[in-house]
Amino acid sequence: MRAFESCIAAGGVALFPADTVYGLAADPESEDAVRRLYELKGRPPAQPAAVMFFSRERALAALPELSGRARAAAERLLPGAVTLIVPNPRRRFPLACGPTPARLGLRVPALAGRLAPLAAMPLPVLQSSANPSGGRDARRLGDVHPAIRAGADLELDGGELPGTPSTVVDLTRLDAGGGAEILREGALPRAAVEAAVGAL
Numbered sequence: 001m002r003a004f005e006s007c008i009a010a011g012g013v014a015l016f017p018a019d020t021v022y023g024l025a026a027d028p029e030s031e032d033a034v035r036r037l038y039e040l041k042g043r044p045p046a047q048p049a050a051v052m053f054f055s056r057e058r059a060l061a062a063l064p065e066l067s068g069r070a071r072a073a074a075e076r077l078l079p080g081a082v083t084l085i086v087p088n089p090r091r092r093f094p095l096a097c098g099p100t101p102a103r104l105g106l107r108v109p110a111l112a113g114r115l116a117p118l119a120a121m122p123l124p125v126l127q128s129s130a131n132p133s134g135g136r137d138a139r140r141l142g143d144v145h146p147a148i149r150a151g152a153d154l155e156l157d158g159g160e161l162p163g164t165p166s167t168v169v170d171l172t173r174l175d176a177g178g179g180a181e182i183l184r185e186g187a188l189p190r191a192a193v194e195a196a197v198g199a200l
Contacts, residue, residue, distance in 0.1 A: 007154040017158025019109040021137040025125035048098035050105030054121040069174040076196040078108040081187035085170040139163030
C-alpha cells in the first residue's frame with residue numbers, strides 16, 4: 001500500500017476499492033487535491049464528503065472529543081459498510097464538511113480478503129464514490145467512467161465488490177437524548193444499525 005500512501009501524501013487522487021463500491025480518495029487537508037476529486041466527479045463543491053480511516057483505532061484517536069453514546073455507537077458499528085455522521089465540535093477536516101462544519105462524515109471500511117492490505121494505510125482520506133455525481137456506483141474497476149480513470153493518479157484493483165454503497169447514519173443527536181437516524185439505507189441493514197444503537 002506504499003503507492004496508495006505516496007499518492008495521497010503527494011496531493012494525488014487515487015481510485016481504490018472499499019468494502020462496498022470503488023471510490024476516489026484524496027488528502028482531506030489539501031484544497032487542491034479535494035478540488036480535483038470533486039471536479040473528476042462533477043460534484044458540487046459545497047456538498048459534504050466523508051473522511052475514511054483504514055482502522056477504527058486510527059479513526060477514534062483522530063477524534064478524541066467524540067464521546068458518550070455517539071462514540072459508543074461508532075465503536076459498535078465500525079468497521080463496516082456504514083458512513084457515520086458524527087458531532088465535530090473541533091471543526092476537524094473542514095474540506096469534507098461543506099456548509100456544516102459541526103458535522104463530519106466518518107467511514108472505516110471492513111477490510112478482508114483482497115482488501116486486507118489496505119489496513120496498512122496510515123493516512124486518512126477524503127473519499128467519495130468513483131462515479132459521476134448522481135451516476136451508478138462501480139463494483140468493478142472496469143465500471144468506472146473512463147474520464148475518472150484517466151484523471152486519477154493511481155488505480156488499485158480490488159476485484160469485484162458488493163456494489164451497494166454504505167448505509168448513512170446520523171449520530172449527532174445521540175448525546176442530546178435523541179436517536180440515530182438512517183439517512184440512506186445501503187449495504188448495512190437497518191436491523192444491524194438499530195441493534196447496535198439500541199443496545200447502548
